[in-house]
Amino acid sequence: MFTEFLQFLLSGVTVGATYALVGVGFSIIYNASQVINFAQGEFVMLGGMMAWFLFERAGLPMPAAVPLAIAGTVLVGLALEKFAIEPARNASIVTLIIITIGASIFLRGGAQLVWGRDFHALPALSGDAPIDLSGVAVNPQSLWVMGCTVVVVILLHWFFSRTMTGRAMRAVAFNMLAAQLAGVNNRLILMFSFGLSAALGALAGVLIAPITLTYPDVGIMLGLKGFCAAILGGLGYPYGAIVGGLIVGISEAMTAGYVSSAYKDAVAFVIILMTLFFMPNGLFGRRGIERV
Amino acid sequence: MIRDIFSRAAVCLLSALAVLILAAGGARAAEPIKIGSFLAVTGGASFLGDPEKKTLEMYVARVNANGGVIGRQIELVLYDSGTDAKKAASFVKRLINDDKVDIILGGTTTGETMAVVPLVEKAGIPFISFAGAGVIVQPVKKWVFKTPHTDGLAVQKIYEDIQAQGLSKVALFAGSGGFDKSCRANAHTLAGKYKIEIVADETHGKGDTDMTPQLTKIKNTGGVEAFLYCGFGADSVVAAKNYRQLGLTLPHYQSHGSASKRFVTGSGGAAEGIRLPAAALLVAGQLPDSHPQKTLALQFEADYRAKFNEPISTFGGHAYDGLMIAIGAIERAGSTDPEAVRAEIEKTANYIGVDGIYTMSPEDHLGLDTNSFVMVEIRNGDWQLLK
CATH class of the missing domain: 3.40.50.2300 (Response regulator)
Structure with a gap:
């Protein structure tokens, strides 16, 4: 009975960790621009697809393929900001959000054109043989997903509290005009936030590709669930998105395990509706910072 | 708008020309049998539609090289539906009204097939679908048949x-x-x-x-x-x-x-x-020699590989069986009269195909059992x- 619970929990934490990485990306871009970047899921797809391509097709070793795939996705993220968001920076937020939806469709179509519609498998980083922890079967790749998420959280914390760029990003999030007056280069921050989000998305993509395979549409659902995570945690609170992701992932696993798997996918969306009804600012969002 | 008018004018001219050429050709040889087809050659189901198109084209050319069917050549009129049910429906209207085809083969996906079922039923043209779902032939529709296995x-x-x-x-x-x-x-x-x-x-x-x-x-x-x-x-x-x-x-x-x-x-x-x-x-290759489909399956695989230099997919088989069932029915009917051809398709019995051995009946427009x-x-x- 208890091992069953642990097995569900393990599943929830693994899936939740990927939602969290995607959700953090939403929050970072939102902080810099108030834009919700709906191409976030496509960063996940690009990370996985590029890693597969570099490893399987170009024959690079895994330690080279993974960083290159992340770097490639960062370039796409920067290009998206430079050529799609920046030229329209005087447009309304809604327009910018629509641009990101367009970009996501474009990236999906591009991936289909370049890599085909089929699914591809990336080998697991340390084998497929499950580890048996007193009755709970653990996929080694799950440990990678969880471990990397923890490392990312630590690095992000250090980055936002100790580095000049990180503090500048927080300043922009808090008050864009004041930050600008204090000499923060807004445009650079926006650019940087797209790069950082793309890197986090790509990392999630690379880590999850051995578990779920990778294909052009893989980012749609992950993007939506990541968005739920970000909303639940409070948009603009990267740590909130991490907690949100874990909550969404674990609730899904528990619903599938104890209630009915038919309702599993509804869980995330029920959570998002409940959050918006009762806590519009999310779990960690503060009231009273609404912009007029 | 202007471009639209121009392209329409061009289409009119071309079709007029085509009619002239056809009329001239008709004087020389018997009129060809027109097989209409709409397949998802591009779009989401292209991995199904593409081998189907290749198979149809390859075997129509082969049948024509061997003298055609009932002394007439086959003309294949093929449109790419782009995996779009709406497009499929408009192409089928064109096949029926403009191209005036004798029989329709195709419909790569269930969605495209179901979208055209009312059209072929109304026009009274035999139609053999290459799509999977059982709903296509259950309940039985007078003019609609299919070749692939159902779930x-x-x-x-x-x-x-x-x-x-x-x-x-x-x-x-x-x-x-x-x-x-x-x-x-x-x-x-x-x-x-x-x-x-x-x-x-x-x-x-x-x-x-x-x-x-x-x-x-x-x-x-x-x-x-x-x-x-x-x-x-x-x-x-x-x-x-x-x-x-x-x-x-x-x-x-x-x-x-x-x-x-x-x-x-x-x-x-x-x-x-x-x-x-x-x-x-x-x-x-692993089938026992006694297996009735072995020879045909090996032959089909070798032909496809030789012509297109790519591994066989089972989807091409749906098209092969559809074409061969249609040709068999036309041969038995001795004409392309729609009702006669339809009745003969329904009488298909023990036809050994790539997908299985077909025996159709008025109650069964698929004709396969679990032995397929x-x-x-x-x-x-x-x-x-x-x-």
């Missing part, structure tokens, strides 16, 4: 195998796509006939990244003797991997939706031991014919 047949084949092993308690796991749901519904309705009891029934969403909770539940359900998964594509790979991760060892069955090499390579070692029903074409499938097991990353 219902696949489930029956699997149940036969489960029963043959003396097992009866099945855990069912299905995705949420159209194919998955239809397969699951069939698994429920057919269970009684094979004295099978479904003791666990779980589902997952499309694109799910982890299915261990559902599989853990199945693992902890008492008395399960066999596991059946309904779904295809990346989802079926995740299911196979999670199944292996949890250390489940029950006999694992999947549908013919997983009968592709992508499934085997995608799952790595996790696909080993999985059993599934597949078209005989998949294991043509063979059971295979995945061993060492390849298909192993069972029995």
Whole structure:
């Protein structure tokens, strides 16, 4: 009975960790621009697809393929900001959000054109043989997903509290005009936030590709669930998105395990509706910072 | 707008020219038999439509080179529907009204096929579909036939195998796509006939990244003797991997939706031991010499490989069978009179095709039974014919 619970929990934490990485990306871009970047899921797809391509097709070793795939996705993220968001920076937020939806469709179509519609498998980083922890079967790749998420959280914390760029990003999030007056280069921050989000998305993509395979549409659902995570945690609170992701992932696993798997996918969306009804600012969002 | 007018004018001129040429040609030889086709050569189902198009073109050329049918050449009028049901419907209107074809073959997906069913029924033109779902021919529609196996047949084949092993308690796991749901519904309705009891029934969403909770539940359900998964594509790979991760060892069955090499390579070692029903074409080389389809399957495989230099897919077989059933019916009818051809298609009996051996009737416009499938097991990353 208890091992069953642990097995569900393990599943929830693994899936939740990927939602969290995607959700953090939403929050970072939102902080810099108030834009919700709906191409976030496509960063996940690009990370996985590029890693597969570099490893399987170009024959690079895994330690080279993974960083290159992340770097490639960062370039796409920067290009998206430079050529799609920046030229329209005087447009309304809604327009910018629509641009990101367009970009996501474009990236999906591009991936289909370049890599085909089929699914591809990336080998697991340390084998497929499950580890048996007193009755709970653990996929080694799950440990990678969880471990990397923890490392990312630590690095992000250090980055936002100790580095000049990180503090500048927080300043922009808090008050864009004041930050600008204090000499923060807004445009650079926006650019940087797209790069950082793309890197986090790509990392999630690379880590999850051995578990779920990778294909052009893989980012749609992950993007939506990541968005739920970000909303639940409070948009603009990267740590909130991490907690949100874990909550969404674990609730899904528990619903599938104890209630009915038919309702599993509804869980995330029920959570998002409940959050918006009762806590519009999310779990960690503060009231009273609404912009007029 | 202007461009539109110009292109329309160009089309008018061209068709006028075509009519003139055809009229001139008609004076020389007997009028060709017009076979109309609409296939998803591009778009989402292009991996199905493309081999279908290649197969049709290759065999129409071959039949023509051998003197055609009832002394007349075949003219293939083929449109690419782009996996779009609306486009499919407008192309079929064109095939009926403008091209005035004698018979229509095609409809790569169920959606496209169902969109044109009312049109062919109204026009009274024989139509053989290459799409999978049982709903196309159940209930029977006067002018509509189809060649591919249905998921219902696949489930029956699997149940036969489960029963043959003396097992009866099945855990069912299905995705949420159209194919998955239809397969699951069939698994429920057919269970009684094979004295099978479904003791666990779980589902997952499309694109799910982890299915261990559902599989853990199945693992902890008492008395399960066999596991059946309904779904295809990346989802079926995740299911196979999670199944292996949890250390489940029950006999694992999947549908013919997983009968592709992508499934085997995608799952790595996790696909080993999985059993599934597949078209005989998949294991043509392993079939016993007594198997009626062996010669044809090997021949079809060799022809396709020689012409297009790519591995065979079972989808080309749907088109081959559709074309050959149509040609057989026209030959027996001795004309292209729609009612005569339709009646002859319905009388198709013991036609040995790539997909199986067809015997149609007024109640059965598919004409296949479970013998059209063979059971295979995945061993060492390849298909192993069972029995």
